[in-house]
Amino acid sequence: MDAEAAKLIGAGLAAIGVGMAALGVGNVFGSFLESALRNPAAADGQQGRLFIGFAAAELLGLLAFVVAMILLFVA
């Protein structure tokens, strides 16, 4: 297998990591919504933590995207 083909396959595999990040982000927002519906009055106070959790989950998915970009355009 030549290097170019291997890079493209690697980039495609890295995209699976991005899909798993989608699960993570959905988990964060899903838990927030579920508990917000149980206790709406307390929900607004926790919005800051919601976005912190989203940022952390999203970052790891974006790292997988960075790996794909490195394989495609840098290496």
Add this chain to the structure above:
Amino acid sequence: MAAESGKIDPMHQFLIEPMFGKDWVIAGHSIAFTNSAMWMVITLGVLWLFMLGGMKRELIPGRWQAAVEGFTGFISNMMQANIGPEGKKFTPYVFSLFMFILIANILGMMPVGVFGLHPFTVTSHLTVTGVLAVLSFAIVLIVGFWRHGFHFFSLFIPHGTPGYMIPLIFLIELFSFLIRPFSLGLRLFVAMTAGHILMKVLAGFVINGLNAGALTIAIVTIPSFILMIGITLLELLVCAIQAYVFALLTSLYLNDAIHLH
């Protein structure tokens, strides 16, 4: 009349090159005023005009002043909630950071293509977001060491850690502390770059579909165009969220430095 389907090049939009074709020569030095620098100047201009419109200090604010007060109040509340009263002296920095990132992100999404111009997202380069992240991290370090001296290192050893675990916990906490500027800069950079690559690829589908005949117009172009509208709305939301997350994490890191949990 159908043109050949062109290869979609999503990375050309991030190219940095000197404006007007060549570098300026000022006092014997070659200064490159790039498209990135020009869009930073435009961001500064938009921010300046926005704030200027809100400075009239009417007792009952008009719409523009209410908008400016909305942003300043939002950041001020966030600093107050995350840091407390000592947060007040860092609010100007965090507000400038938040507004610069927000306006730079949004200007990259502006449809100036209808006028034949090309928008450029300043924050889609790791050099720019990295400098902003290093700025925040440097302020955190300076504040931490100024207030606490070497006692700042107690940040890495939580209360109640058993004695035999202290070396390992210290190393792990130190590593996760040192990775903060990378994660701050990388998060904003990749969010913006990924969004714009997606937009460019979808736009390529629209154009290639248009060029390939009536059937592909119905099957490829129209759904891709509708998807582009939805993704544009999502990207505008991501612009705002990423600016907010950058400012929020900066305020949390400042809280760590000031209060050492």
